[in-house]
Amino acid sequence: MISDISKAEQRLCTRLGLNDDDAQHLIAAMRAGASSRAAIVLSPKAPADYVPPFACEDTSSVSWLPPRVYIPKEGERPTAHVDYSSGLYYSLDLSSCWESAPLSVVPAPATSLDMCAAPGGKSMLMAARYLPQEHTANEVNAARRGILKQNMLQCGVPNVTVTGLRPDQWAAEGKLFDLVLADAPCSGQSLLCKGIRNPGCLGAQMVNGNAKRQKGILLATAPCVAPGGHILYSTCTYDPDENEKVMAYILKRVPGWQAVEVPILSPFRSSLVDFPCYRLLPRHGFGAGGFCCLLQKSLILS
Ligand SMILES: C[S@@+](CC[C@H](N)C(=O)[O-])C[C@H]1O[C@@H](n2cnc3c(N)ncnc32)[C@H](O)[C@@H]1O
DSSP states (O other), X not given: OOOOOOHHHHHHHHHTTOOHHHHHHHHHHHHHXXXXXXXXXXXXXXXXXXXXXXXXOOOTTOTXXXXXXEOBOTTOOGGGSHHHHTTSEEEEEHHHHHHTGGGGGSOOOSSEEETTOTTOHHHHHHHHHSOOSSEEEEOSSHHHHHHHHHHHHHTTOOSEEEEOOOHHHHHHHTOOEEEEXXXXXXXXXXXXXXXOOOTTTTSHHHHHHHHHHHHHHHHXXXXXXXXXXXXXXXXXXXXXXXXXXXXXXXXXHSTTEEEOOOGGGGGGBOSSSSSOOEEEOGGGSSSSOEEEEEEEEOXXXX
């Protein structure tokens, strides 16, 4: 039983509507910093019959697991293997894989844009699900863009162009995509559960600043989507202001969009709003946690 709960921890748990047990679990996880779970996603370079050269968990009961994703057994070090440096697989947090599960209901896009792409995890997960026909991996930060380019090259992601435009510049371009990934910059509260220091991430100032930026990114992203196309929004933070409330804002503010049900994620459905969106917490046992929501643009805009 945690007795010295801080105001910021209490505020977060109250806003998430957690019961006492779940609140205690989340606070303990944020303090312990031990909820990371490594995963790997096979790259386009890995042949269909490729098997990772280390022991992996039996994932037959994990219905949401994206294709070509494996969970190495505890103690395995996938990044120490030569197949990793050869680009046969990419290493990332399991929560990040969970955030891409809504793609299970999205048809293979002819054109796709990863608006906030570096270091490249979501583009890699997308390439594992359906080889992109024409994919743009975009990153505004030049240093991170270099890493993104290197990762795309190393893992042999085909038909990909790496760009560095701001979301408002994309909106001005007038190009339409079938699918846009918006894995938005956020306060990163789940980093605490991975043992990474993140001062101020529970505070209103950090949360509000990020929520404003996320709304701006999505307002600029919406016009870049073709009629009938999708935006997959995700974050690695818990605060509803950066998640459910951002989605509610976009659905209200931008005509012709709806949130789409993702049946395999139904156990994770958020109870904070009445439209479908999903949140993962450390107590689920699949990593540090995150949020995702799939939005679809109407075919006909009035
Ligand atoms: C959560 S990270 C993306 C992680 C990446 N999708 C992956 O799976 O590897 C968010 C990214 O958004 C970028 N970013 C920061 N501010 C931005 C803005 N105003 N518009 C678009 N992207 C931004 C950051 O540089 C960062 O690389």
